[in-house]
Amino acid sequence: MLVPGRIIGDAQNAGTVMKHWRIDDIAWDRFEAAKAAPEIVPLIKAASLVERNGREYAAYLCRVFANDDAMCDAVRQWAEEEVQHGNALAKWAQLADPKWDFQAARARFNAGYQLPHDTEGSIRGSRTGELIARCMVETGTSSYYTALGDACQEPVLKQLCRHIAADEFRHYKLFYDHMRRYQAQEHIGPARRVMIAAGRIGEGEDDELAYAYYCANEPESEPYVRTRCSAAYLSVAMRYYQFGHIQRGMGMTLKAVGLPTQGRFPAAAARMAWWLLDWRRARLSRLLTVRSPATASA
Numbered sequence: 699m700l701v702p703g704r705i706i707g708d709a710q711n712a713g714t715v716m717k718h719w720r721i722d723d724i725a726w727d728r729f730e731a732a733k734a735a736p737e738i739v740p741l742i743k744a745a746s747l748v749e750r751n752g753r754e755y756a757a758y759l760c761r762v763f764a765n766d767d768a769m770c771d772a773v774r775q776w777a778e779e780e781v782q783h784g785n786a787l788a789k790w791a792q793l794a795d796p797k798w799d800f801q802a803a804r805a806r807f808n809a810g811y812q813l814p815h816d817t818e819g820s821i822r823g824s825r826t827g828e829l830i831a832r833c834m835v836e837t838g839t840s841s842y843y844t845a846l847g848d849a850c851q852e853p854v855l856k857q858l859c860r861h862i863a864a865d866e867f868r869h870y871k872l873f874y875d876h877m878r879r880y881q882a883q884e885h886i887g888p889a890r891r892v893m894i895a896a897g898r899i900g901e902g903e904d905d906e907l908a909y910a911y912y913c914a915n916e917p918e919s920e921p922y923v924r925t926r927c928s929a930a931y932l933s934v935a936m937r938y939y940q941f942g943h944i945q946r947g948m949g950m951t952l953k954a955v956g957l958p959t960q961g962r963f964p965a966a967a968a969r970m971a972w973w974l975l976d977w978r979r980a981r982l983s984r985l986l987t988v989r990s991p992a993t994a995s996a
């Protein structure tokens with residue numbers, strides 16, 4: 699089946715020398731199978747498939763930013779970091795589950811999920827909008843890997859998450875800097891900026907992660923049910939956040955849309971986001987209790 703694509707992704711900094719780590723820098727020999735929490739392994743498998751698609755996103759972004767050579771160079775460099783995230787996460791997943799076939803899961807995912815290759819301009823309506831959406835993705839990934847790195851006990855995954863979280867934060871900075879440059883030309887209004895950011899955050903529950911979770915963890919004989927797969931992924935992923943992660947993510951979000959990052963408003967917004975996360979966690983656990991793979995429907 700083909701799942702209609704949406705863009706998630708990340709990017710890199712024009713003219714900035716990338717700080718690189720390599721997969722061989724990870725202390726893989728320190729892996730401790732007993733500390734690899736079974737509920738984390740499916741998340742890592744799914745994340746590896748999405749991250750590994752970095753070059754596909756770069757192709758889309760280079761069409762959106764055609765004629766901006768500095769941006770395209772940065773995006774291509776960024777994509778290589780995303781691909782490395784995917785390969786490193788897959789390597790960890792294969793240590794935790796030696797029977798898992800990353801290449802087979804990847805082939806299945808790529809056969810069923812397509813990015814909008816036929817799009818010339820940004821699906822966000824402007825280059826500024828595209829970059830705000832990128833900032834939201836990087837906010838999400840930097841928060842997620844930070845939370846996961848803080849929570850997990852397995853030393854190799856902890857090290858890997860910290861490397862990736864640092865990359866994602868730099869990716870945010872890259873997109874933010876370019877967004878400021880385009881905003882000076884395009885003057886996107888505050889309401890529109892907030893709408894774009896909120897829309898992209900909502901897409902965190904879209905088909906891409908759900909389908910990656912399905913391809914990475916469920917047999918092909920099982921029908922793909924987006925709501926079930928999304929709930930299975932998010933109900934575990936959301937457990938690892940602490941208030942500090944949400945607070946930091948809110949600061950990055952507000953900065954990207956040009957709203958104040960100091961004072962009462964950001965503090966109240968972070969508390970509201972934390973409350974919403976709690977509500978979503980409870981709702982997802984109820985959903986999983988009620989729906990079984992055999993009975994759930996889209």
Ligand SMILES: [Fe+2]
Pocket residue numbers: 707708709780836839865866869
């Ligand atoms: Fe990234």
Ligand SMILES: [Fe+2]
Pocket residue numbers: 708749779780783839862866
């Ligand atoms: Fe990444």
